[in-house]
Amino acid sequence: MNKESVGIVETKYLQIEEPIDLDSGETIDEVTVAYETYGELNKEKSNAILICHALTGDAHAAGWHDGDKKPGWWEIVIGPGKALDTEKYFIICSNVLGGCKGTTGPSSINPKTGKEYGLDFPVITIADMVKVQKKLVEAFGIDQLVAVIGGSMGGMQVLEWMVSYPTMMKKAIPIATAAMSSPQQIAFNAVGRQSIFSDPHWKGGNYYESGVIPRNGLSLARMIAHITYLSDESMDIKFGRGLQDKDEISYDFSVDFQVESYLKHQGETFVKRFDANSYLYITKAVDLFDLSVNDSLIDGLKDVEAKVQVLSVDSDWLYPTEQSTDIVTALNANNVDVSFSEIKSNYGHDAFLLEKGQLNYLFANFLSENVVEDLMMENIATIKADADVVEAAKLMLDKHVTHIPVVTDENKLIGIVTSWDLSKSIATNSNRLTDIMTTTVKYCNAGDTIEEIARHMRKFDISCLPVVDEDMVVLGLITTDQISNLLS
Template sequence: MKKESVGVVQTKYYNIEEPIELESGKTLDNITVAYETYGELNREKDNAILICHALSGDAHAAGWHEGDKKPGWWEIVIGPGKALDSEKYFIICSNVLGGCKGTTGPSSINPKTGKEYGIDFPVITIKDMVNVQKKLVDAFGIDKLAAVVGGSMGGMQTLQWIVSYPEMMKKAVAIATTARSSPQQIAFNEVGRQSIVGDSNWNGGNYYGTDKIPKEGLSVARMIAHITYLSDESMYLKFGRDLQDKDEITYDLSMDFQVESYLHHQGA
């Protein structure tokens, strides 16, 4: 184990007993929140930093789980002597509401039916995610966070913390994010969504408990999303028009370019 790592960690779970009212007006009962912590909370409880993850992230931001081949997704930033120093700060990262990595979401069991929520799971907003995070922070007895930090969708959560609970933080670090989606972003999201619901295995969103999932539609949606993650200029710097494992264009429907290979890899 490298010295600068937080070491072996475990995901923990916090249960919110009271119903949570969502921005849509609907409510969710018996919410479970998956989270991890790094470092120690001091006696004054004023050294806590909340990390908000991006769309495909989870609570495992740093350290290693037993048997893992790679550490948490922000290992480069969190740990002893790093930017978010776990010897100085108590760092918290939770899987967002609606996530698929331990926190209540569509794959969770609906207590009213005894089956997975599936398509019956309510639409979740960034504000809903933040309100659930607030419940977790409260459970630690923390009155004010030293900082809230997040990138991409995590940055959106950070901005929402500023709006919803400005008195509960000293600093906010919002990275590569936005306060709202542009019309073009909304359009790309809709194309990706239609790719998923158009998959023959979508089954109206009720595919839990079957051996079929809309993986082809999800793969294409992910490819579309990754195009939006890189600017045209950065794509030229990263890939250019370089060919992938060949010396000349094949003039068929196979992959010719490195950027195509990149998208297929991300889709898979």
């Protein structure tokens, strides 16, 4: 365990007392949510980031459970000094509704029968999952998240958060995902479900009492799905046509190739940690996901308010880049502040779990918030209201500036004079500064974010703003040129 890890962690549980109304019209009366947190929630409760896991993930995103041989599934980006810095942010990750890692799902006990739900569990949607996550966030007393971040099905949850609760996050990062499941994606999930249905041990979902799980069906479903998470290049690099534990082909139906052995191992490992019914329900939720309204993604994303960074992977053929750029296009059509980057990787879809360098770089740059204080000019020229126009003109020439705040003896802002005002004084034959200066001054504070100020300056077509404290004392100036240089 290194100093960049959050160390030993444990999964906690929230009991939601009130019923959860689902998209299907059904209701779940009691829901338990398994979750983990990393870092400390600040006094203002303003530093929280929600992480959404992928199809077969869980709440254990970082750190180590006591006795574990490997850390949480996103250890590469969560921890001290990483992009999701636990010395700065309070990170939350929960197991989704319908899961089998502590949150209520088909393997949970149905309070009405005292037995596992099985197929009595209602069909759920991504929106239902997000509704439960919102309950968890609210339980911490958090009104607004710094960001919601997730990849694959986790990215779908991020998109659903953007649409269903647009004011509850400042930023959003959907990764390697889509705003609606494509026919190909639905097809792969359908084949996986059929492999479970065809296993005689599935028994219509009622296999819990027998103690014999539909191992073969679930293993095959995982093998099929895992192929879609890789790329042709990554499989060629990792396996090629290498033989497994033999020097020559056996000419029977035993495992010959390394790639066969690998997929078999993935399937066998998966059945030890996942529930077959959960797999059915969660893949169905992914299939049902569609944020378009009247066949229009633009209409579906019209209420988004968060600043968004959409990420795709160039070698991902399960959720290809085109599906991410469709999201970007729809957000742009709604004047949402959105950026897009394509991760370069030969890992395929799994790159969002593996590309440590690119993910940390992209997340850190997007999440960092420069404030006015970081950028403003200090020790600036000011002038008193009883000065004349000639004095103001000389000061501008001497200091090579176009804006001078007008202040009181206590250096409090009462106006501003610009080079345009001086031009106006010649046309109006004005000599006194009070005749030409602007007294209804727009200003900003040192703690305002650059994003907010840039929008403000754009809205009012302002090229320079005085920076003041709570007593209106002038601290400095910030210009559009400074902001442009930062952004570039």
